[in-house]
Amino acid sequence: MKPPLRSSDTIRTERLELVPLADSLELLVEGKRVEAERELGVLLPRWWPDRHDLGFLAFRARQLAAEPDDRDWMPWLVVLGDERVMIGHAGFHGRPGKNARNDPDAVELGYMILVAQRGRGYATEVVDALVKWAADVHGIRRFVASIGPENAPSLALVRKLGFVDVGRHWDDQDGEELEFLLEL
Ligand SMILES: CC(C)(COP(=O)(O)OP(=O)(O)OC[C@H]1O[C@@H](n2cnc3c(N)ncnc32)[C@H](O)[C@@H]1OP(=O)(O)O)[C@@H](O)C(=O)NCCC(=O)NCCS
Known part of the structure; x- marks a missing residue:
């Protein structure tokens, strides 16, 4: 039997790699993009992280500093396998329980694919x-x-992935949001 993937491992899919960002969050927040690219082994778009994503990365870096055990729930970079260029980022809002439904056993997903790469099934x-x-x-x-x-x-x-619509809530930043749940 294959050993399970560990938190520090890259996740490989048919066309993509998900490269853990946890160890490079601080570098990116400090604007050390070249060092981050080297550490990640990934080419980042020249403009990334933009203002929005910089705020997101800083928030996750603070979260990790406060809760070092939450490494597994930090974001990944979405990387095009062959070229090793970043085409997005994805991951979880945090450890189980950190989700819009306050479900203690559930995790919430977040994902973003760069505009130029959308519509190809990557997300x-x-x-x-x-x-x-x-x-x-x-x-x-x-x-x-x-x-x-x-x-x-x-x-x-x-x-498409089998999530079902189970409710809605108001988010102060994003406005009205529908809540979807996938139960395996
Ligand atoms: C949502 C997002 C990640 C989708 O990325 P993507 O790689 O283009 O997604 P996929 O190619 O896997 O497509 C997903 C589905 O959306 C459909 N789709 C794509 N563009 C669409 C559009 N403009 N209108 C309706 N459906 C659309 C696709 O057809 C596909 O469904 P299908 O396989 O049944 O045809 C991307 O649009 C994004 O980064 N948006 C900004 C960030 C965001 O909204 N994140 C999600 C927060 S909840």
């Missing part, structure tokens, strides 16, 4: 791989996704 491949990883490595059986009602690609993606 579907990524989310499917993350679900399998969390199930295999951590025994997670419930997955949450919060999606704006206008976000057609993301709605199509989760429905």
Whole structure:
């Protein structure tokens, strides 16, 4: 039997690699992009992280500093396998329990693919791989996704993977969001 993937491992899919960002969060937050590229072994777009993602990375870096055991739930870079260029990032909002439904056993997914790379099935491949990883490595059986009602690609993606619409909430940053749940 194959040993399970560990947290520090890259997750490989048919076309992509998910490279853990935990060890490079500080470098990116400090603007040390070249060092981060070297450490990750990945080419980053010249403009990334932009303001929005810099805030996101800083938030996750603070979260990791406060809860070092949460390494497994830090984001991954989505990398095109052959070229080793970043085409997005994805991961979980945090450890089990950190999700819009306050379900103690569920994890919530987040994902972003760069505009130029959308519409090729990459996000579907990524989310499917993350679900399998969390199930295999951590025994997670419930997955949450919060999606704006206008976000057609993301709605199509989760429905395709078997998530069902279970509620809605108001997010101060993102407005109204539909709550989706996948139960394995
Ligand atoms: C949501 C997002 C990650 C999708 O990335 P992607 O790699 O283009 O997604 P996929 O190619 O796997 O496509 C997912 C589905 O959306 C559908 N889709 C793509 N663009 C669409 C559009 N404009 N309208 C309706 N459906 C669309 C695709 O057809 C596909 O469904 P199908 O396989 O049944 O045809 C990407 O749009 C993104 O990064 N958006 C900004 C960040 C974001 O919204 N993240 C999700 C937060 S909940």
